[in-house]
Amino acid sequence: xARDVVRSTxxxxxxxxxxxxxxxxxxxxVLVEGFASGRNFQFLLLDVVxxxxxxxxxxxxxxTGEIDLSVASTLGxxxxxxxxxxxAGLSLELVVVLVxxxxxxxxxxxxxxxxxxxxxxxxxTIGTLAAYRGLAFVVLGDQAVADFPFSWTTxxxxxxxxxSVPWAAVVTLVLAVVFGVVLHAxxxxxxxxxxxxxxxxxxxxxxxxxxAKFWLxxxxxxxxxxxxxxxxxxxxxxxxxxxxxxxxxxxxxxLLGGVSIFGGRGTLLGVLxxxxxxxxxxxxxxxxxxxxxxxxxxxxxLLIASVVVPNVVGMARTRWRRRxxxx
Amino acid sequence: xxxxxxxxxxxxxxWLAREFGIVVALxxxxxxxxxxxxxxxxxxxxxxxxxxxxILVVLAVGQTVVIISRNIDLxxxxxxGLVAFATGKxxxxxxxxxxxVAVLVGxxxxxxxxxxxxxxVAAARVPALVITLGTLYAFRGIxxxxxxxxxxxxxxxxxxxxxxxxxxxxxxxxxxxxxxAVMLAVGFYLRNYRSGRELYAIGSEPxxxxxxxxxxxxxVFTSFVVCGALAGxxxxxxxxxxxxxxxxxxxxxxxxxxxxxxxxxxxIFGGSGSVYGAALGALLLTTIGSSLAVLRINPFxxxxxxxxxxxxAIGLDRLLAVRAANRLRGRSSHGA
Numbered sequence: 001x002a003r004d005v006v007r008s009t010x011x012x013x014x015x016x017x018x019x020x021x022x023x024x025x026x027x028x029x030v031l032v033e034g035f036a037s038g039r040n041f042q043f044l045l046l047d048v049v050x051x052x053x054x055x056x057x058x059x060x061x062x063x064t065g066e067i068d069l070s071v072a073s074t075l076g077x078x079x080x081x082x083x084x085x086x087x088a089g090l091s092l093e094l095v096v097v098l099v100x101x102x103x104x105x106x107x108x109x110x111x112x113x114x115x116x117x118x119x120x121x122x123x124x125t126i127g128t129l130a131a132y133r134g135l136a137f138v139v140l141g142d143q144a145v146a147d148f149p150f151s152w153t154t155x156x157x158x159x160x161x162x163x164s165v166p167w168a169a170v171v172t173l174v175l176a177v178v179f180g181v182v183l184h185a186x187x188x189x190x191x192x193x194x195x196x197x198x199x200x201x202x203x204x205x206x207x208x209x210x211x212a213k214f215w216l217x218x219x220x221x222x223x224x225x226x227x228x229x230x231x232x233x234x235x236x237x238x239x240x241x242x243x244x245x246x247x248x249x250x251x252x253x254x255l256l257g258g259v260s261i262f263g264g265r266g267t268l269l270g271v272l273x274x275x276x277x278x279x280x281x282x283x284x285x286x287x288x289x290x291x292x293x294x295x296x297x298x299x300x301x302l303l304i305a306s307v308v309v310p311n312v313v314g315m316a317r318t319r320w321r322r323r324x325x326x327x
Numbered sequence: 328x329x330x331x332x333x334x335x336x337x338x339x340x341x342w343l344a345r346e347f348g349i350v351v352a353l354x355x356x357x358x359x360x361x362x363x364x365x366x367x368x369x370x371x372x373x374x375x376x377x378x379x380x381x382i383l384v385v386l387a388v389g390q391t392v393v394i395i396s397r398n399i400d401l402x403x404x405x406x407x408g409l410v411a412f413a414t415g416k417x418x419x420x421x422x423x424x425x426x427x428v429a430v431l432v433g434x435x436x437x438x439x440x441x442x443x444x445x446x447x448v449a450a451a452r453v454p455a456l457v458i459t460l461g462t463l464y465a466f467r468g469i470x471x472x473x474x475x476x477x478x479x480x481x482x483x484x485x486x487x488x489x490x491x492x493x494x495x496x497x498x499x500x501x502x503x504x505x506x507x508a509v510m511l512a513v514g515f516y517l518r519n520y521r522s523g524r525e526l527y528a529i530g531s532e533p534x535x536x537x538x539x540x541x542x543x544x545x546x547v548f549t550s551f552v553v554c555g556a557l558a559g560x561x562x563x564x565x566x567x568x569x570x571x572x573x574x575x576x577x578x579x580x581x582x583x584x585x586x587x588x589x590x591x592x593x594x595i596f597g598g599s600g601s602v603y604g605a606a607l608g609a610l611l612l613t614t615i616g617s618s619l620a621v622l623r624i625n626p627f628x629x630x631x632x633x634x635x636x637x638x639x640a641i642g643l644d645r646l647l648a649v650r651a652a653n654r655l656r657g658r659s660s661h662g663a
């Protein structure tokens with residue numbers, strides 16, 4: 001009995017990821033000079049905050065069997081609008097509220113196309129990926145707005161008690177707990193898995209599939225808007241091309257975290273481990289003076305391995321069991 | 328059947344064809360732009376338009392083959408970049424290399440990348456979106472670590488090779504003729520060969536295709552090799568046309584390619600669409616770019632327009648599908 005529990009825990013992807021993450025941190029801490037410092041830890045966390053934030057709602061969306069590729073463009077458009085509103089003289093508090101609201105509206109546009117018109121989210125969000133990024137350039141051109149108040153831009157990277165844990169990471173963690181509770185401990189969360197496994201069956205069992213997906217896309221947009229605020233303040237620069245291409249990194253982290261692209265499977269803990277693993281590997285390799293180019297090969301390799309290895313192991317196991325049975 | 332009936336049936340078929348909408352949009356765009364500035368239809372700017380569209384057309388044709396079978400290849404931009412650099416490197420280090428050899432090497436290298444994608448997708452039964460997202464990073468990383476910030480310029484390459492990008496036959500750029508030939512060849516294959524038709528069957532219902540004895544794994548593998556080879560060809564054409572190559576060549580072009588296919592009526596979840604539609608989609612996207620410039624509209628609008636166009640295209644596609652389904656339902660209730 002106890003052995004079964006150990007075995008089933010070990011067989012879980014989240015556990016595997018956490019073990020790999022711990023191993024990477026230990027190995028890098030020993031081998032890579034500067035990795036195991038508080039300051040590096042702070043920068044590592046600051047670097048992964050935007051990806052981690054966006055990955056939270058995206059995890060829920062992918063579990064329902066949909067996808068949102070427009071997240072980084074939403075971030076960029078929100079950043080551009082934030083710049084223009086600030087230049088127009090609004091107070092920064094109001095700007096932040098408006099920008100997060102804008103993110104929600106952009107998410108709602110995705111949601112209408114996906115749920116009302118029943119269009120594939122992959123196609124819809126490739127469309128809005130282009131549209132939102134284009135609008136960001138229409139709003140701000142290739143200008144940058146950089147004159148945000150110093151107190152705000154330093155707040156984006158300030159740490160708890162001046163230690164090495166950024167406030168931004170704390171906020172992300174709190175949100176992660178909220179998303180984790182919603183996903184893993186509420187009927188709503190369970191229903192998301194049901195939708196991902198079989199949307200039709202979920203509909204027949206009384207789950208309001210369209211309404212749930214609608215709000216997930218709205219939340220995804222709002223959180224991307226929040227990430228846009230963070231990004232703008234962290235780099236003290238509102239630009240239309242902020243976070244261009246980040247959607248691929250976020251999707252990579254979510255999939256590495258063990259969420260099935262077909263929906264119905266995945267945990268938030270796994271995704272957080274995936275985000276941190278990608279961040280830690282890149283950070284360690286950068287410190288070890290491995291060229292930035294090699295990082296891409298590693299990222300791609302990790303992503304492929306994360307889907308191929310469990311599959312091949314699974315296939316081998318089934319074959320082995322079948323042979324045992326026939327023997 | 329009377330000639331008139333035949334004619335009206337032809338018109339009806341034309342009206343229903345997915346490609347019809349794009350042709351109309353393209354026609355309107357060209358019309359509006361030409362009214363504003365008649366130079367838009369001058370031979371020179373038409374040549375520029377064809378040159379601009381050629382590479383995207385080749386990529387979109389390859390992508391269509393993959394998408395039809397309910398897969399996707401996001402790595403095409405990275406393959407294009409890698410092959411463009413490899414071609415440049417080959418020609419600058421061995422200037423005597425004949426153009427044909429350079430083309431073959433490029434197409435071959437692209438096909439090898441396609442084999443990697445195909446093996447991973449078909450053998451490990453892993454979704455193509457994930458695999459090609461991974462190889463997008465991997466191929467691009469290999470490109471970067473090979474190039475190490477190096478740039479290859481036109482002066483490093485033989486003029487005979489660069490001619491591929493500039494020569495014209497009767498005023499039509501060779502590049503555009505190559506793209507046209509690729510489109511016709513692949514279009515003919517998909518329509519008339521059993522293995523081509525089987526790709527549609529796989530895309531419509533993979534499980535049913537498997538049960539009916541179609542070698543799904545082998546067909547999907549082949550489609551990735553074809554897509555990779557065409558991305559390789561596009562890389563060679565890129566090198567010939569622009570002459571300046573570094574490791575960032577083709578960054579982000581994968582989304583344009585998917586956009587061209589989607590605008591061209593290729594259903595993202597497989598089973599329907601044609602390479603002609605995808606090629607028209609690529610032509611439309613390219614034309615929008617030059618029209619906006621000619622109309623003196625802020626070029627920043629281009630991407631926003633492309634996004635709107637994708638949404639309009641998939642929306643229209645859904646509308647047509649719903650109408651067709653309603654009509655079928657109506658007919659069957661009459662029959663009963």
